[in-house]
Amino acid sequence: MLGTMLGVGSFVAVLGLTASAGGQIDKRFTEIAATEVTVADIGVVGAADKAMSFPGDASDRVEAINGVVHAGRWWQVPLEDPTVSSALGLDSDSGDIQILAMDPSTIDATRPVLGLGRTFDAFHVGRHEKVALLGSVAAANLGITRLDGNPAVFIDGTPFTVLGIVDSNARMPELLFGVVIPAETALDLYGPPTEQRAGMLIETRVGAASVVADQVPLALRPNAPDLFQVTAAPEPKALQTKVGGDLDVLFLALASISLVIGAIGIANTTLVAVLERTHEIGLRRSLGAQPRHIAVQFLSESTVLGLLGGMIGAAVGIVVVVIAAVVQGWTPLLQTWAVAPAPAVGALIGLLAGAYPALRAARIEPVEALRR
Amino acid sequence: MDPVITLDDVGLTYPGPPPVRALYGVELEVQRGEYVGVVGPSGSGKSTFLNVVGLLDRPTHGTYLLDGVDVSTISERDRTALRGQRIGFVFQAFHLMPYRNAVENVALATLYAGVRRKARLAAARDALDRVGLAHRAHALTNMLSGGERQRVAIARAILHRPSLLLCDEPTGNLDSDNAAAVLTLLDQLHRDGMTIMVITHDSTVAARAERLVTIRDGALC
Ligand SMILES: Nc1ncnc2c1ncn2[C@@H]1O[C@H](COP(=O)(O)OP(=O)(O)OP(=O)(O)O)[C@@H](O)[C@H]1O
Numbered sequence: 001m002l003g004t005m006l007g008v009g010s011f012v013a014v015l016g017l018t019a020s021a022g023g024q025i026d027k028r029f030t031e032i033a034a035t036e037v038t039v040a041d042i043g044v045v046g047a048a049d050k051a052m053s054f055p056g057d058a059s060d061r062v063e064a065i066n067g068v069v070h071a072g073r074w075w076q077v078p079l080e081d082p083t084v085s086s087a088l089g090l091d092s093d094s095g096d097i098q099i100l101a102m103d104p105s106t107i108d109a110t111r112p113v114l115g116l117g118r119t120f121d122a123f124h125v126g127r128h129e130k131v132a133l134l135g136s137v138a139a140a141n142l143g144i145t146r147l148d149g150n151p152a153v154f155i156d157g158t159p160f161t162v163l164g165i166v167d168s169n170a171r172m173p174e175l176l177f178g179v180v181i182p183a184e185t186a187l188d189l190y191g192p193p194t195e196q197r198a199g200m201l202i203e204t205r206v207g208a209a210s211v212v213a214d215q216v217p218l219a220l221r222p223n224a225p226d227l228f229q230v231t232a233a234p235e236p237k238a239l240q241t242k243v244g245g246d247l248d249v250l251f252l253a254l255a256s257i258s259l260v261i262g263a264i265g266i267a268n269t270t271l272v273a274v275l276e277r278t279h280e281i282g283l284r285r286s287l288g289a290q291p292r293h294i295a296v297q298f299l300s301e302s303t304v305l306g307l308l309g310g311m312i313g314a315a316v317g318i319v320v321v322v323i324a325a326v327v328q329g330w331t332p333l334l335q336t337w338a339v340a341p342a343p344a345v346g347a348l349i350g351l352l353a354g355a356y357p358a359l360r361a362a363r364i365e366p367v368e369a370l371r372r
Numbered sequence: 373m374d375p376v377i378t379l380d381d382v383g384l385t386y387p388g389p390p391p392v393r394a395l396y397g398v399e400l401e402v403q404r405g406e407y408v409g410v411v412g413p414s415g416s417g418k419s420t421f422l423n424v425v426g427l428l429d430r431p432t433h434g435t436y437l438l439d440g441v442d443v444s445t446i447s448e449r450d451r452t453a454l455r456g457q458r459i460g461f462v463f464q465a466f467h468l469m470p471y472r473n474a475v476e477n478v479a480l481a482t483l484y485a486g487v488r489r490k491a492r493l494a495a496a497r498d499a500l501d502r503v504g505l506a507h508r509a510h511a512l513t514n515m516l517s518g519g520e521r522q523r524v525a526i527a528r529a530i531l532h533r534p535s536l537l538l539c540d541e542p543t544g545n546l547d548s549d550n551a552a553a554v555l556t557l558l559d560q561l562h563r564d565g566m567t568i569m570v571i572t573h574d575s576t577v578a579a580r581a582e583r584l585v586t587i588r589d590g591a592l593c
């Protein structure tokens with residue numbers, strides 16, 4: 001019975017923990033994804049001269065839409081094989097460092113976590129200052145670990161004062177490998193983007209993404225909304241099921257293993273009981289019990305064992321899930337389908353596990369069983 | 373004459389290998405109400421004989437009529453059912469269920485005959501009264517003395533009014549006082565008309581029977 005108890009218990013616990021952990025992941029995914037809208041500049045065929053369809057005040061125009069939190073343009077600065085270094089003349093191995101142009105609100109929309117310093121703001125933008133923000137990986141590659149002494153990065157020899165280092169962000173992981181300079185400065189020095197056209201990143205309030213998406217093109221260019229392709233959040237439900245499903249398969253396999261162990265436990269207990277109670281079997285046979293009566297007796301005993309194991313296991317599992325969730329600060333999530341049939345599952349396992357011992361018991365000859 | 377048991381040229385050879393001819397050429401008739409003692413030295417075939425008479429084993433030779441029914445040819449299933457209805461066993465080792473009380477142990481006798489629980493328990497109380505243990509009806513059997521346990525076992529054996537009460541060394545595990553009480557009980561049951569067969573190697577037990585049968589090397593003499 002201990003075996004099934006552990007089996008069913010770990011089954012329920014594992015499913016509950018998976019659900020709770022999965023729910024946690026889902027919650028994060030949902031929250032990030034549901035508040036994101038991206039805009040791509042698709043331009044017009046045959047109008048290559050207009051390399052940037054976003055107006056200069058794109059950020060303000062979109063942020064005026066109800067439900068938008070931050071919105072800004074970004075693009076890859078059109079430089080062929082730029083050299084990026086932390087000191088003039090020192091041509092460090094900078095092949096992997098991307099140079100990105102961004103509006104200040106683009107950076108805000110990525111939900112950055114700043115390791116050091118600060119981001120640039122309207123002041124730097126207005127004065128077209130040569131300032132930069134480094135991704136943590138790029139900063140490490142360049143050997144910049146502190147900001148006291150106002151370090152600079154040199155892009156093809158032009159110095160940019162480093163304002164801050166971004167440790168992580170929620171929406172644009174590639175930013176960590178790059179150097180970010182203000183959009184206006186980039187336009188001044190390097191012109192509008194060429195092959196890789198500009199994009200826009202918008203953070204909305206929860207639930208506003210699709211409504212915002214509908215309004216963005218007209219807000220950007222009332223006379224040419226077709227220049228933009230807007231993508232609202234990926235369907236959060238689909239994402240959830242996929243992630244949840246992957247985890248469930250893994251943990252269901254683990255839980256099944258514990259159930260098998262539980263079944264072996266019951267089979268063993270019942271087999272021992274059969275051997276210990278040979279005299280009782282002999283006595284019952286002498287009183288007229290048919291082999292099937294003996295089989296049914298041991299089967300029902302193992303089924304009851306399984307049932308009890310299932311019930312206790314489910315209770316233990318629930319307690320484990322609740323405690324674990326409280327410790328982790330999660331919302332405990334228990335699927336009814338994992339808990340409700342636990343006693344029945346336990347009973348079924350008891351029944352299956354009891355089959356072989358019951359058969360053995362039924363086959364014991366009364367003459368043998370009564371021999372002293 | 374009303375024979376309970378009629379054995380005609382009954383024999384049993386264990387298949388082995390090597391084959392053992394444990395019983396052969398047994399001719400015996402036991403009348404209803406008789407009290408028969410079966411004695412013989414160790415290894416003579418007493419247990420084999422008990423197994424055949426008690427329908428626990430099937431003879432390999434001859435015919436056996438129990439209450440006029442030929443039981444040497446019936447199916448395993450029918451033999452089991454008939455055993456439950458017609459034979460009452462009393463074993464040397466009692467074979468009681470330790471964590472059940474006396475009534476429940478006695479009531480077990482008619483469980484497989486399909487008698488309802490209430491009726492079984494009522495009959496069990498009557499049977500305990502017959503063996504003088506009405507006052508111990510609700511005691512757990514592992515709290516009873518050896519003599520009391522054997523009387524509970526006898527109550528269980530007579531619950532369903534069997535044609536034959538078959539006792540295998542019924543006093544083998546008892547001291548002389550308790551043995552005497554059990555033998556007195558058997559005498560009393562005999563007076564009430566019960567057919568009894570006691571298998572023993574104890575001469576004082578055998579002396580209580582009204583007729584003695586001796587087995588030697590697998591044959592009655
Ligand atoms: N299952 C068996 N297979 C083979 N031989 C057996 C088997 N059971 C008993 N025998 C043999 O049959 C003979 C009769 O055995 P049985 O047990 O009937 O003797 P018994 O009179 O009951 O002896 P005891 O007084 O010691 O109990 C013995 O020689 C015994 O070894």
Ligand SMILES: [Mg+2]
Pocket residue numbers: 418419420
């Ligand atoms: Mg013997």
